[in-house]
């Protein structure tokens with residue numbers, strides 16, 4: 001017999017969750033209208049880039065040169081582009097590769113193996129990305145929106161609501177800027193070995209925002225990340241798109257020609273709890289989200305991940321591990337694995353991570369049902385860079401106000 005454990009209900013303390021007219025947690029699917037960021041090469045399809053170059057008065061083949069500078073050499077600096085005609089070069093480059101992200105601050109931990117960037121966008125909106133070196137891979141956690149409209153009470157990003165969607169190029173530029181830093185030897189202890197040719201190998205859409213609520217721009221960004229001739233040329237399986245469970249968008253994603261890795265942030269196997277924990281569950285229930293995840297596997301052959309933040313006495317009961325295992329097994333075998341994540345505390349949160357023994361028992365029960373389960377290590381807690389901790393603090397806003405928006409490059 002399982003010892004009786006309390007059931008803590010989601011409630012917020014220290015901040016107030018925004019509500020809609022019916023008194024339910026507010027969901028924002030549409031991006032508030034704000035001035036659009038300047039159009040950048042990475043927003044455009046290859047043929048559109050050529051057309052724009054011609055519009056700016058140069059022959060179309062110059063597009064290819066810009067792609068090489070930006071995606072291979074990680075530069076937007078016209079002074080380094082000596083293969084372009086000197087006359088009008090600055091204006092031309094500013095028109096194709098306008099500056100998008102101004103670095104406000106950079107925080108490091110793990111002896112420099114984890115770096116959090118705070119970026120200011122053209123309109124002053126703030127976003128973060130987190131770069132992590134692991135043995136044999138380098139992962140970048142990117143943001144897809146400034147803020148987030150999904151209002152999950154345990155995640156810091158949602159507390160301030162959605163500021164706006166990011167453009168495809170604003171998403172891609174996070175990768176290019178990280179690659180530039182790596183090429184300069186800025187990630188981890190160089191040990192005198194140099195980092196020749198090293199770059200980001202894995203991208204997770206687990207920074208700020210709900211990627212599937214910004215679908216078209218996220219897909220354009222993914223295309224650029226994976227394009228071997230006109231983009232960064234990464235492997236699609238190294239890119240993970242994570243969602244709270246926007247079911248129609250999951251089904252659309254399954255029909256794309258790019259088989260990215262798919263992750264569903266489930267966090268509760270029962271609608272009763274998930275309704276409170278993940279407000280979007282009022283639209284699409286646990287069963288529908290799991291059916292869509294299973295369909296993603298069938299369509300792409302890619303095993304999907306279930307994310308599950310373990311929150312003490314809230315969603316970490318043994319019976320919930322059993323129920324999760326049963327619901328996954330009911331949809332077949334070998335199609336899914338579970339990633340429990342110890343909850344990272346957010347400002348104003350009364351919730352904490354599960355006790356170690358409870359966490360181990362949760363994993364054990366899933367494994368007993370034949371579900372591959374890997375506890376995810378979260379990096380960067382010391383710098384508020386871990387899952388769910390990305391938010392523009394007042395301190396960040398002050399630092400941003402003191403930072404001038406970069407001129408060209």
Ligand code: SAH
Nearest residue numbers: 155206209210242243265307343344387388
């Ligand atoms: N909106 C997307 C992606 C961003 S969050 C999504 O929800 O999937 C990336 C992951 O971090 C999600 O699995 C999210 O549920 C999880 N997360 C959010 N807040 C967290 C917290 N406080 N502790 C641990 N994980 C958290």
